[in-house]
Amino acid sequence: xxxxxxxxxxxxxxxxxxxxxxxxxxxxxxxTVKQEGLFEKFLDADGSxxxxxxxxxFHFSDKSDKIADDYHVFIPMIGQFKGKYVDRIKLNFEDEIxxxxxxxxxxDDMSCKYMFILDELDNSEYLREFLTDRKxxxxxxxxxxSMYVDLIKDVSxxxxxxxxxxxxxxxxxxxxxxxxxxxxxxxxxxxxxxLERTDPGYLKKNLLPGRTSSxxxxxxxxxxxxxxxxxxxxxxxxxxxxxxxxxxMVQDIHENSIKLxxxxxxxxxxxxxxxxxxxxxxxxxxTEISNAIEVFKTKGIHITLMMLDIDYFKRVNDKxxxxxxxxxxxxxxxxxxxxxxxYDIKIGRWGGEEFVCVCYGLEFEEAKxxxxxxxxxxxENDFEQIGSLTCSIGLTEVKPxxxxxxxxxxxxxxxYEAKTNGRNRVTIQ
Numbered sequence: 001x002x003x004x005x006x007x008x009x010x011x012x013x014x015x016x017x018x019x020x021x022x023x024x025x026x027x028x029x030x031x032t033v034k035q036e037g038l039f040e041k042f043l044d045a046d047g048s049x050x051x052x053x054x055x056x057x058f059h060f061s062d063k064s065d066k067i068a069d070d071y072h073v074f075i076p077m078i079g080q081f082k083g084k085y086v087d088r089i090k091l092n093f094e095d096e097i098x099x100x101x102x103x104x105x106x107x108d109d110m111s112c113k114y115m116f117i118l119d120e121l122d123n124s125e126y127l128r129e130f131l132t133d134r135k136x137x138x139x140x141x142x143x144x145x146s147m148y149v150d151l152i153k154d155v156s157x158x159x160x161x162x163x164x165x166x167x168x169x170x171x172x173x174x175x176x177x178x179x180x181x182x183x184x185x186x187x188x189x190x191x192x193x194x195l196e197r198t199d200p201g202y203l204k205k206n207l208l209p210g211r212t213s214s215x216x217x218x219x220x221x222x223x224x225x226x227x228x229x230x231x232x233x234x235x236x237x238x239x240x241x242x243x244x245x246x247x248x249m250v251q252d253i254h255e256n257s258i259k260l261x262x263x264x265x266x267x268x269x270x271x272x273x274x275x276x277x278x279x280x281x282x283x284x285x286x287t288e289i290s291n292a293i294e295v296f297k298t299k300g301i302h303i304t305l306m307m308l309d310i311d312y313f314k315r316v317n318d319k320x321x322x323x324x325x326x327x328x329x330x331x332x333x334x335x336x337x338x339x340x341x342x343y344d345i346k347i348g349r350w351g352g353e354e355f356v357c358v359c360y361g362l363e364f365e366e367a368k369x370x371x372x373x374x375x376x377x378x379x380e381n382d383f384e385q386i387g388s389l390t391c392s393i394g395l396t397e398v399k400p401x402x403x404x405x406x407x408x409x410x411x412x413x414x415x416y417e418a419k420t421n422g423r424n425r426v427t428i429q
Contacts, residue, residue, distance in 0.1 A: 018119045023049050025079055025112035038098055038120050042091070053079040056089060056102070060222065068224030073181055077171050080112055088121075144221070144229065144250045149175050151200045151244035161222075175200070187218035187226055194231070203233060204244055210237030216253065228257035274349040276326055277333035285348020288358045290404045292346075301360060303398040304367040305407055306345075307415040308336065308374075310353040311390045311423040324385050329353065331383050332391075339374055356411075364397045371395050371426045379424060390424035 014020070019039035023030045030049045032039075042055075053075050058067045085104040090097055099121040107113040147159040157172040179198050186194045196202060197215055207213055212234040218226045230253045236245040272284035280288065289305065296303045310316075310332060317325040329349075336355065337347055344360040359367050371393050379390045394415025398407055414429035421427065 017117050019043060019117070021052070021116040021118070022107070023052070023114045023116060025049055025114070030116075038091075038093060039118060042093055049079060050075055056091075056100075059092070065223070067222045068220065070185055070220060070224065071222060074173075077173050080171055081106065081114060082172070142252045144252050146247065146249045149246040149248055151175065151204065151246070152242070154200075156248075185220040190217035190219075193217060197231070198233075200244075203235070203246065207233060207235040207246070209235055209239075209241070209243075211235055216257070219250065221252075227252065227254035229253060274333075277330050277349050279333050279337060279355070280346060280348030282348065282350055285346065285350065285356050285358070286404070288346045288348065289356070289408060292358045292360065293398055293402060293404055293407065295360070296398045296402075302362055302364070304359040304362055304364060305396050305398070305411040306357040306359060306367070306371055307350070307394040307411045308355045308357070308391050309393075309415055309419060311392055311419075313353040313389075316386055316389070320386060328383055328386055328389070332378070332389075335378065335381060336374065339377060340370070343370065354415075356408075367397070368395060368426065368428065375424065375426055392418035392423050393426045394418055394429065395426060396429045 014034065017034070018037050019035045020033040021030050021043070022033060028049050030047055030052050032043050032045050035043045054066075054072070057078055058072065058075065059065060060067070081104050083106065085102075087102045087104075089100050089102065091100055092098075101119045101121055103117040103119075105115045105117070107115055143162055145159075145161055147156045149156050154174050154176055155172050156175045156178050159171065159173075179195070183191050183194055193215065194217060197213070203213075212232060214230050214232040216228060216230050219229045219231075221227050230251040232247075232249045232251060234247045234249075236243065236247070238245075272280055274281040279285075292303045295301050310328075313325070313328075316328055332353075333347070333349065333355065336357075340347065340357065343362065346358045346360075348356050348358075350356045359370075362370070375391060375393050379388065381388070383389055392415055394411045394413070394417070396407060396410040396414055410429045414427045417429075418425045418427035
């Protein structure tokens with residue numbers, strides 16, 4: 001064994017590895033000492049260290065897709081290593097997946113100089129890695145990000161971005177700095193909540209040892225798309241009350257959240273829509289009237305109420321039966337909805353053959369013209385099984401000092417006046 005001298009081993013090492021890179025992180029530069037195989041095309045002889053870090057780590061595992069630019073703010077941190085570090089990454093280069101082992105050795109800690117040793121592993125090693133990853137996917141695929149936090153030292157470490165690598169990144173960042181960097185990735189309306197719930201003072205005050213806190217918000221993923229996530233803080237369970245260490249995780253809940261919102265929307269529709277005509281029901285349109293008055297008071301937007309009543313509808317039920325009457329009500333409501341679709345108008349069934357419309361942003365003269373056009377179009381329409389019918393319309397605008405009852409009473413009187421004065425007309429109050 002004596003023939004294995006330092007010189008022999010050094011030469012053997014040099015001949016065996018695929019690539020050797022010398023890195024100067026402070027001066028954002030690298031120099032390639034050796035490159036074979038894949039790395040002859042993948043690596044430049046000299047270049048920017050920031051670009052090298054981006055090529056090695058800032059893409060999705062198994063893909064060539066690049067990470068959204070917003071996340072590039074973390075590149076300088078990921079590119080600084082403390083001590084020796086080994087990682088395995090997957091590169092999609094020229095439409096082929098390559099499993100790469102990276103070994104990093106510090107040359108000078110003070111000046112952030114490193115030696116990178118890169119080796120491409122063979123296909124059997126990649127297959128084992130792939131099968132192992134598949135077993136872990138069921139548990140880990142919803143967790144996009146995790147890290148440990150020490151609030152006393154103000155440091156975050158063992159940062160793991162699942163979509164990049166299954167291994168934690170070997171770098172640290174001040175927790176207070178991380179918060180202000182990551183808040184830019186949070187949906188604007190959720191940013192205040194994020195800053196409140198991730199504040200060190202809040203965490204110290206509200207989480208006892210062993211307890212977990214979480215909240216949902218929208219966060220930009222690595223593709224640059226906002227998705228629903230659950231942010232989870234779990235305080236380490238120790239006997240020292242002054243030990244404020246936490247595990248922080250980001251869980252992808254987007255798909256489940258979208259399904260939940262769709263389900264809630266269905267229940268909301270069931271609670272607010274009239275079962276027969278699918279327009280707002282009495283309770284929901286009544287709420288709309290109150291809300292519209294508040295909009296008028298706070299924003300000064302023109303609000304007009306329109307009340308429609310089908311003329312001689314009792315004759316329809318008496319002559320054709322209630323089942324045909326229901327068909328006519330549905331056709332009538334659909335006709336009104338279609339006619340008013342281009343306006344900001346909310347429509348509801350008040351009861352029986354009466355409908356109420358809340359019109360936003362229309363000058364009163366314009367609202368009168370629309371009501372008259374609607375009345376005329378209804379009289380010209382051919383309704384299934386019964387032929388033609390007409391309606392009477394009452395109209396009023398919201399005025400300073402109005403409340404919901406006063407406005408409704410006024411539009412109700414206007415509609416009643418239209419009925420008593422011959423029907424098939426628009427009357428204003």
